[in-house]
Amino acid sequence: MEILEKAQEMQKKGIDVVHLEVGEPDFELPECVANAVHKAVDDGHTHYTHSLGMPQLRAAICNYYKQQYHVLVEPEQVLVTSGSSPAILLVLMVLLNAGDEILMSDPGYACYDSFVQSAGGVSKKFNIYESDGYQINVSAVQQMINQRTRGVFVNSPMNPTGVLQSPEVLKQLAELPVPVISDEIYHGLTYGCTARSMLEFTDNAFILNGFSKLFAMTGLRLGYVIAPKKYMRALQILHQNLFISACSLSQYAGIAALTQASNDVENRRKIYDARRIYLIERLRGMGFSIEIPPQGAFYVYVNAQHMASDSYKLAFDILEKAHVGVTPGVDFGSNGEGYLRFSYANSIENIEKGMNRLQQYIISKGL
């Protein structure tokens, strides 16, 4: 966020900045989704909905999981929230008493730890490494489990690495004696492979998902959690008290997204893929080693230790000198230090401009 804010300050001064730091699709809403919002306004659907979410949307989510993963989810297992972020918080509030522990990877999505702390818990991190293709070492995770452990996060495809965990790793995670909190927000954004849902491996899982990434609906704030039935009443009571319901208009948009937007999604996925291939090629051409090309989300995560050991300073220097925004690896955990994350949620023209500038920067520094 600090890189983004600094970049915005520079833009106000008239400096042209290329944004490769943002984790937000650059696409507009799919047309069918925008139409559904307008229609919902015209039809006066502007009131609170059921606290679990509209029945039609929950049914559409169940159908979607059936079609995509051949798993049976019942509507009473689905809670619709304002983005997946509140769903993460609610799950942790239900699972954690003060001092209880949640396991998560380093690097990993930075906000998980903030949610755990807000719910009174403690995050315990396990490292994942480039040399292992960023696959989780499940026996190491198993050894961290104790009486206070309440769950383990998995995010596949993953922010920041763009990597998918192998089915074997997912299967091993499913066999752990604690629930898996599976963040499936980047599902559908995969290139040459398919993401597997944790529900294909176990029912002892909380599935977090939403419409922000695949359907480019970040501002509509719509997400959901699929949970084992025994937790649903507690989740619903918390949701009623803290949030009442998700936005009614966005829920109509969500139904349209799940039932009508598949062509838009597929066209955009192909565009992301072309950008991914281009970005990887350019970064490799500048001396970054990318041994296993990321196959999901819209990120390329690279080792930049040959440029600087402090990724935060490096990202600021690249922004100030080359006018390109990138995210420092240390944002994703101390094990991410020395790395940079490039987002390809930007046009190929902008990616090209950003890469040209980065190349000049590297040449001018003699790196």
Ligand SMILES: Cc1ncc(COP(=O)(O)O)c(C=O)c1O
């Ligand atoms: C891994 C991951 N999970 C969850 C979220 C939250 O997304 P939202 O609250 O928009 O659904 C993000 C957003 O960047 C993310 O990268």
